[in-house]
Amino acid sequence: MKIIRVFVSPNEIGGSIVSFSEKNSKYLKNVLRMKTGDEVKVFDGTREYAVRLTTLHRNSVSGIICDTQCVECDRPDITLAFGCIRPGPMQEILRHCTELGVSRFVPLLTAHCSRKPSEKKERWESTVSGASAQSGRSTAPAVTEPVLLKIFLDSLQGNDTRLLLSTSADAAPFWSIMDDPLERITLLTGPEGGFQPMEEDLATQKGFRSVSLGSGILRAETAAIVAVGAVVLRREFMRKSCGPIVS
Template identity: 25%
Template sequence: MQLFYHPNLEADAGDVSFDKDESRHISKALRKQHGDILFITNGRGFLFTAELSHVDHKSCLAKITSVEKKPALPYHLHLAVAPTKLNDRYEWFLEKATEIGVTEITPIICDHSERKVIKAERYERIIQSAMKQSLKVWKPELNPVISFNDFMKKSFSEEKKCIAHCYPSEKESLKHTIDAGDSVIILIGPEGDFSHLEVEQAVAEGFQTVHLGNSRLRTETAAIVACHSIAFINEG
């Protein structure tokens, strides 16, 4: 199954047209022909089945034959993760978190952050590609980059708020903190960890300090461990 992404496609659409890049991919790379079946998502839970009615490397058209609404994740997971010094490590995190299952991602700039500028458009393309590759029809939301201080001023709808850091303190294991179906937000700091002040600020805002195991993990690894832990708790 090959999944295509068309963000503007509505549930009641009868036809769909593809832009130049997707049309070239359909006609040249995949060698699709008139009458072939395509599967398309708008990233909002809908899976469309469509039959190609016109194939051209500049503009492909298809007629939608059926629409199905797929359920969202059985949990809400918001990962707020500091960008890594090496950009490819953060891109790896975005890809794998999308494959595993995450609701939204926020890049946060912390006191110890070495990278303070991100490539939002590239990040978005990576998430879209991972969504299609893993055959998911719900696209994670990539929020704008924000400073830690400004992030702490926001109102959070999540019922469980956690911060993972490496400082010695009384910390509960993440897996013993979360129950299936919980709405969760987890903060993961940069390579130099959160500052003491940031940890204190988060705790003051109601975040619970948690650990992800006995090993000291890189930022991107910690984020994936947290993501998989929540997915695992919700399995079955």
């Protein structure tokens, strides 16, 4: 039986009762044809709940919480900061990297992308919420408003592993990160046209290591997705081979 998962806002949950929004109610009643007594999985960005539907009206559906699960705690903490690109490819980055486990997205305004995207932040949040539900995540990643590259770099703190995707001849091969702790990662990828040399220099001054995915030229969205996938796969391999990674 297919598991139905629905993302809800925290204000739809009151005690042991979930009162679905009009949008979610129509989806459950009219699209999925759910009935009283059916069970759905509900997550609000912090927890996942098993909910049994008790009331179905024209524009309102409610249910009672039968079980609560904590959020997944064994995912790496990945921040993907990427140069803003066209809406379609940007949606691909948000969708696929959410499925892969990115914790937060930071759209960047750079020399090759100095204007804010036409899409609204609410649209991006809807995309990552849908991808989280589809991929079985209990939490949806955060998405920030677009920010200037320099402001983002100046805001960084902590001991995270910082990687900059680069096409420079001096960039180390991506597999060179294999010995790095990858529990908290900040991954910096460029827009169409990449970063300018002065932007890469600025990132390097902030502790980023330039790495390359190979000699081929990848589209901006492809590079971001492949890099995140490589980080997640490497970490999973190390966990299975050596046990939990301690950073």
